[in-house]
Amino acid sequence: xxxxxxxxxxxxxxxxxxxxxxxxxxxxxxxxxxxxxxxxxxxxxxxxxxxxxxxxxxxxxxxxxxxxxxxxxxxxxxxxxxxxxxxxxxxxxxxxxxxxxxxxxxxxxxxxxxxxxxxxxxxxxxxxxxxxxxxxxxxxxxxxxxxxxxxxxxxxxxxxxxxxxxxxxxxxxxxxxxxxxxxxxxxxxxxxxxxxxxxxxxxxxxxxxxxxxxxxxxxxxxxxxxxxxxxxxxxxxxxxxxxxxxxxx
Amino acid sequence: xxxxxxxxxxxxxxxxxxxxxxxxxxxxxxxxxxxxxxxxxxxxxxxxxxxxxxxxxxxxxxxxxxxxxxxxxxxxxxxxxxxxxxxxxxxxxxxxxxxxxxxxxxxxxxxxxxxxxxxxxxxxxxxxxxxxxxxxxxxxxxxxxxxxxxxxxxxxxxxxxxxxxxxxxxxxxxxxxxxxxxxxxxxxxxxxxxxxxxxxxxxxxxxxxxxxxxxxxxxxxxxxxxxxxxxxxxxxxxxxxxxxxxxxxxxxxxxxxxxxxxxxxxx
Numbered sequence: 450x451x452x453x454x455x456x457x458x459x460x461x462x463x464x465x466x467x468x469x470x471x472x473x474x475x476x477x478x479x480x481x482x483x484x485x486x487x488x489x490x491x492x493x494x495x496x497x498x499x500x501x502x503x504x505x506x507x508x509x510x511x512x513x514x515x516x517x518x519x520x521x522x523x524x525x526x527x528x529x530x531x532x533x534x535x536x537x538x539x540x541x542x543x544x545x546x547x548x549x550x551x552x553x554x555x556x557x558x559x560x561x562x563x564x565x566x567x568x569x570x571x572x573x574x575x576x577x578x579x580x581x582x583x584x585x586x587x588x589x590x591x592x593x594x595x596x597x598x599x600x601x602x603x604x605x606x607x608x609x610x611x612x613x614x615x616x617x618x619x620x621x622x623x624x625x626x627x628x629x630x631x632x633x634x635x636x637x638x639x640x641x642x643x644x645x646x647x648x649x650x651x652x653x654x655x656x657x658x659x660x661x662x663x664x665x666x667x668x669x670x671x672x673x674x675x676x677x678x679x680x681x682x683x684x685x686x687x688x689x690x691x692x693x694x695x696x697x698x
Numbered sequence: 699x700x701x702x703x704x705x706x707x708x709x710x711x712x713x714x715x716x717x718x719x720x721x722x723x724x725x726x727x728x729x730x731x732x733x734x735x736x737x738x739x740x741x742x743x744x745x746x747x748x749x750x751x752x753x754x755x756x757x758x759x760x761x762x763x764x765x766x767x768x769x770x771x772x773x774x775x776x777x778x779x780x781x782x783x784x785x786x787x788x789x790x791x792x793x794x795x796x797x798x799x800x801x802x803x804x805x806x807x808x809x810x811x812x813x814x815x816x817x818x819x820x821x822x823x824x825x826x827x828x829x830x831x832x833x834x835x836x837x838x839x840x841x842x843x844x845x846x847x848x849x850x851x852x853x854x855x856x857x858x859x860x861x862x863x864x865x866x867x868x869x870x871x872x873x874x875x876x877x878x879x880x881x882x883x884x885x886x887x888x889x890x891x892x893x894x895x896x897x898x899x900x901x902x903x904x905x906x907x908x909x910x911x912x913x914x915x916x917x918x919x920x921x922x923x924x925x926x927x928x929x930x931x932x933x934x935x936x937x938x939x940x941x942x943x944x945x946x947x948x949x950x951x952x953x954x955x956x957x958x959x960x961x962x963x964x965x
Contacts, residue, residue: 504859523859530852534727535907544849545860569907595859 455482457593457625458503462512465498472498475649476512480593480625485616487628487636490646491668496629497526499646500595503627518625522591524582524599526629536570538562542585556588557581559614561607575602583611587618594618595627608632612639633669703819704932707885710821711924711942713829714882714894717836719917721878722899723909724871727851732782733770734892736789737876740766741883741891743796745813749803756828756880763876766792771872816887816939818928825884832881836874843867848909886939897946898923904953919949 457480464474473495480486480503488496501507504523505516530536542553550566557563560580565573573581583599596615600608612635619626630636636643637656644653651664659665725734744759751758766788773784800810812820840847843866849857850864857864882891902915927942 501855501859504855506855506858521859521861523856525853525855525859528853528856531727531729533729533903534851535903535909535912536852537908540908540910541852544852545845545857545862589860 456480457482457516457518458627459515460503460509460512461514463502463509463514464511465495465502465507466510471648473502473646473648474511476502476646477650478644478653480627482592482625483620483623484642485619485626485628485640486642486644487630487640488644488646489630489633489636489669490651494646495648496646497597500597500627500629503593504595518591518593520589520591521593521595522586522589524586524594524596526597526601528582530570532571537567538565538570538573538581539567541570541581542588544585546589548588552588553584556584559587560584560611576604576607579603580607580611583614587622590622591624593625593627594622597629598631599628600630600632703821704928706821706823706826707818707928707938708925710826710829710885711818711928712921713826713833714878714885715898715920715924716917717833717878717881718895719898719920720837720840720913721875722895722920723902723913723916724847724851725875725895726899726903730875731892731896732785733767734875734879734895736770736785736792737763737767737879738883738888738891739789740792740796741879741888742813743792743799744880745883745888746796746799746803750799755884756832759883760876760880762792763879764873767872767876812887813883814887814889815937816883816885816890818885818938818942821885829881829885832877836877836881839870840874843870847871886942890939890943893943893946894920894923897943897950901946901950901953904950904957919946919953923949 459479460476463476465472476495476499478486488499490496498507502509502514503516504521505514530541538557539550539553542548542556554563554566557566557580560583562577562580562584565577565581570578570581579600579602583596586594586596599615600611603611612632615626615628616639618624628636628640637660640656642653643656643659645651645659645662645665645668647668651668652659652662654662725731740762741759744762745755747753747762748755748758770784770788773779773788774781777784779787809817846857846862846864846867847870849860849862850868854864878895879891882894886894898920899912899916901919902912906912906915923942923946927945928938930936930945931938931941
């Protein structure tokens with residue numbers, strides 16, 4: 450089936466257990482080629498943990514993960530490069546793969562930082578570094594691209610340009626993208642599948658269906674949610690302060 | 699021109715410096731200098747055991763250093779103690795065990811000073827063969843795991859996510875570090891090995907702008923320190939191991955000058 454050939458990752462009821470509690474649990478999702486899946490949710494809801502599970506950095510303590518992606522690239526949320534290491538942008542671009550300088554410059558041009566090629570990575574601003582991180586991931590031409598809050602610290606115009614770039618990359622490389630983002634506007638307008646996390650999957654579906662979901666509205670507040678939809682349904686559970694389901698109706 | 703023993707010392711020392719260059723850079727990048735110290739302290743126990751059971755010293759030191767390194771990794775997972783506390787615990791307890799065991803070896807004349815500071819002028823052809831065979835092996839392995847090791851040094855998650863298998867290369871790196879200490883203990887001595895790992899890499903950090911450059915400069919700085927140090931020790935009759943380290947220190951001080959000039963220019 451054509452549908453199955455496009456499948457990159459399939460999680461079936463996965464979770465991560467650490468320091469005697471579940472960080473996330475019951476995560477089931479699929480990522481397909483040429484589609485953007487977004488994870489949204491409050492701080493500490495397990496977005497990064499879920500991403501790390503998909504990337505095989507963390508092992509899932511239950512359930513099953515199938516990962517068919519031949520090449521993965523990752524833009525982590527935060528990264529500290531020790532100043533004991535002299536590292537230029539060009540060295541960082543080649544970190545996990547052999548790519549030539551031409552490809553490196555092309556990728557850096559896409560994110561608008563090709564002028565920084567020989568700069569010391571420690572002297573970049575937060576936004577510049579974020580652009581380098583995205584360029585590095587794109588230059589790898591991955592089958593699966595995982596972006597954890599990729600535009601943090603990027604200026605306002607740059608943010609829009611980078612989101613458009615991510616959208617474009619998805620179709621030109623025909624890669625699957627997992628995006629963690631707080632930008633609900635982009636998430637709702639440009640991604641194919643949205644997953645609301647809060648220690649577990651609260652709700653998921655197309656952006657159109659998500660904005661009507663009461664779980665989404667409860668998580669993000671009436672104001673944010675209603676900018677896109679006013680529909681309301683009954684929420685079938687509530688959350689404790691740690692995000693766990695406290696009662697089921 | 700040279701006495702024979704001096705040529706042998708030069709050849710062995712240069713070999714050690716070439717191995718120490720790239721490994722020393724990794725030690726600095728990963729902030730493992732105290733780890734290197736622990737391994738070299740435990741090397742004393744290795745030497746004692748080698749004498750007790752008449753093993754090959756290099757082999758015995760390698761085994762003990764590797765065991766201590768793996769013990770450390772294991773303890774870090776099991777206890778709530780910080781890395782530096784565990785390192786101190788292992789360093790001093792293995793050192794103590796080594797010294798206690800030396801007490802039993804009254805029948806053997808034991809050169810403790812030689813053990814602590816090394817005696818590069820006493821190397822024979824067999825030692826040189828071991829250094830070059832072992833060194834080639836270490837550098838070859840390092841070459842093959844470099845990409846993985848380097849990416850894991852920059853960022854572990856990134857390396858793991860992008861299929862570099864950092865857990866494997868980290869493990870191998872620990873063994874390589876034990877290997878370089880085993881190869882150099884006889885020549886540089888337990889107390890000064892970390893110096894030969896660290897100081898050339900520190901010199902290189904001051905004047906290089908890319909990782910590759912730093913590895914090359916560190917290796918060259920190590921070789922220059924060994925050659926100059928040995929000549930100095932021959933000329934003014936000082937112990938060879940410490941002389942090498944003193945020369946390295948002088949090079950380090952010189953390497954600060956370009957940094958100073960750059961700082962002044964930028965003002």
